[in-house]
Amino acid sequence: MSVTTITDAQLAPKDYASDQEVRWCPGCGDYAILKAVQKACAEMALQRERTVFVSGIGCAARFPYYMSTYGFHTVHGRAPAIATGIKLANPELDVWVMTGDGDGLSIGGNHMLHVLRRNVDLNIILFNNEIYGLTKGQYSPTSRRGTRSPSTPLGSIENPVSACAFALGAGARFVARSVDTLQAHLIATLKRAHAHRGASFVEILQNCVVFNDAVFEHITGKEVAAEAQVLVEHGKPLLFGKNKEKGLRLKAGTLELEIIDATAPDVLIHDETSRPLAQLLAALEPPFPTAMGVLYCSPTESYERDVYAQKGAAQGKGDLDALLNSERTWEVVP
């Protein structure tokens, strides 16, 4: 292993890259995510020795090998559990969980639920490509109905889970969405996620060039993006369209959003602290625009900090002899 001596303040994105050859398919959206993460790390001047990337299994899970930080490539779906243990042992570490739609929402769905509700201080980045890539293209829990794959030759008849709606339902205090190709937006979103104390959940729509190419084209395609995405920003109106000519407002008499003219007086202002609004935004799907950005951010104390804040936590100074002699003892004299 090479020994580097430069200080973190000077680190460039490439300094967060390991010496390992990246082995994703050419054209995979993961490259863009890797680039964005490394750039975000550099912009935030993260200390490599304090940073740990933890992953489960799948294409996304190879991520830690490509970072020059600490990294732990673990077991399918279990990264949230392992990351929780890391934070319990050392809350000072900056821990990222890199996961995918199969890893995080299928085999690891239970762990994802609980790590979010506990609010462990982790940056959880879910690469959603709506397919199992590493096992060669089976449909995933986020695949839309009708998805044809080797295991669903007649088309999937399952209803997909919405990653962001799931996270909100689990009680996540930070939920955001971005796209692999939206570099600037993605970097900004990652930085927001990192700044949030507690579990930050970021769904990244990621293109699998081999098994599910262009599955998000109707949302992310250059021609349609302006119409198909609403980029949400706290305190700003929910506008979209080529010239931001459309807006979203609450439909009178019901709990739904509707599309109206941007000039209408009751266009909704995004409030990222509002869980009900976040739930409405997370659930938007065509013909509505897909919501991108920080849908929800409402911090509360993180789990591991609460653990350490509890009385007598992990002081380690207790008198062992006193413990062994607690309760009733008796003396046997020679």
Place this chain on the structure above:
Amino acid sequence: MATSAVSRSGRETRDSVVIRFAGDSGDGMQVTGSQFTLETALAGSDFSTFPDFPAEIRAPTGTTFGVSAFQIHFGGTDVMTPGDAVDVLVAMNPAALTVEVHDLKVGGTVIVDTAAFNERNLGKAGYARNPLDDDSLARYQVLKFDITKLTADAVKPHGLSSREAHLCRNMWALGLLLWMYGHERTATIEWLKRKFAKKPVIAEANVAALNAGHAFGETAEMTEHMVGYVVPKAAVRAGRYRTVSGTEGLAWGLVAGMRAAGIEKMVFAGYPITPASALLHTLANLRAYGVITFQAEDEIAASGAALGASYAGALGVTSSSGPGIALKTEMLGLAIATELPLIVIDSQRAGPSTGMPTKAEQSDLFQAVHGRNADAPLAVLAPASTADCFDIAIEAVRLATKYMTPVIVLSDGYLAHAAEPWLIPREAELPRFPVTYRTEPEGFHPFLRDPETLARPWVKPGTPQLEHRIGGLERDYDSGHISYDPDNHARMTKARADKIAGIARDIPLQNVSLGDDHGKLAVVGWGSTFGAIHRAVQIARDEGRDVAHIHVRYLSPFPRNLGDLLKRYERVLVPEMNNGQLVKLLRAEYLIPAESLPRVTGKPFRVTEIAQAIRKIS
């Protein structure tokens, strides 16, 4: 009762006594037994206990499957087991009588609450007629008291409801038994006052019931069978003693091990499962000792969080019972592949699947030693007694941290709850084996091996310039980078095996617990059966038989002399609470014709059945 003589005080002397308290699971029999145990300990006797309770929390009252029992064997001579046959049975209802009376010695004493022998309870217990009214109990001394009424009378001044008064019956029975054996009541009274500190009326009523039971023995007109006894004190090493359960032994041993290794924090991650949960509960109260407990969402997450903690430089510990250990299998594989320390405590229970959750078995030995995909060796230890749980836990920490490996400790449901007297160790006298976390960047790679132990370095994330990646993918022997090279995989597989095998050089040689190191027959056991086997071998040797007792605490790897030692006996008999697992490991490892003595009833071995098996072949 081994011997009998009438002392000058009018009390008869007994070498040792076995008492079983039995009643409904709501009758407080475990509490009664525990308090009797405490008073026995304070009286200076040696003892061994066996709590035996149903899986149901509150089974329908009066039913046979709701019977909860607590057995204690105490006396002045070597008390190594909870006792084969019962001298005194306290049966709080007909169901307890019908379930437990079979273990009562002919001529033994049974104490019953006559009020509980009503038509309804008799029916639930399957009695067509009241056994107190016919000659079906003629072989026993039956002491019939209306404990319900005597208790109600005693607590009357405290104004309890009839239900509350009924719940004091166990203290009346305890008071009577404490009188019978000349034990004090002080510790129990203190305990009642502490337990019901917020309900002083209840505390006082229970004390009144306890005192009434005691006074009843002292003053009531006794039948000729109702006499007091004297049980001599045990001749044991001088020092300060306490009672210890296996759960306490393991919990405190883990803390002591963490200290011995100089590790600041333990992260204990568990998921509720019988009978392992007690360890989680015990450790949850040890925050002041650097213990963080984490109740995970499932067994898998519990093992994952423990491994994550170890990766971060803490002592990662997880615990479960057989079915839960099965779920941890995948994480054990990762711990083996990434060569991280991890302690796994398995409180074995009868299986397969849910099996009999509250009944003990030793049937996870195969699972512990071999139950993983691929060639995945790790270390396996098993404590011999509740007191040994403390030492084994320390040893598990030593091996896990020195060899960077998962270590499975095979306890069982019996050890978890049983209690014995324990000579309290002093921290200053405990072993020291400080770990070294790697901080030196020069020449580092994550799988650089210590030439002697073959262990890789332990690096805490947070250490500058040692950033590295590990994971489940096979890695290169010389760089730690991902490698699919065929020869490298063979080399790494061998390295992992050699590392575990090498532990044999670092553990004590196998000793002989009793008898010669050669001869006609060696009886080989492991785990909680130590006491029963030891007593049985002692009996056989007293009969002049050439028998030795060998107890194996290290099950993977075996002590390096074990094979040679066993080959010095003509025959090897292996009693186990399973269908023959250690016996197969011994046969496979040493090509010896070891013979099996399996017991899979969910109850501990009886001394007599092992003694009988020894007689048959020696």
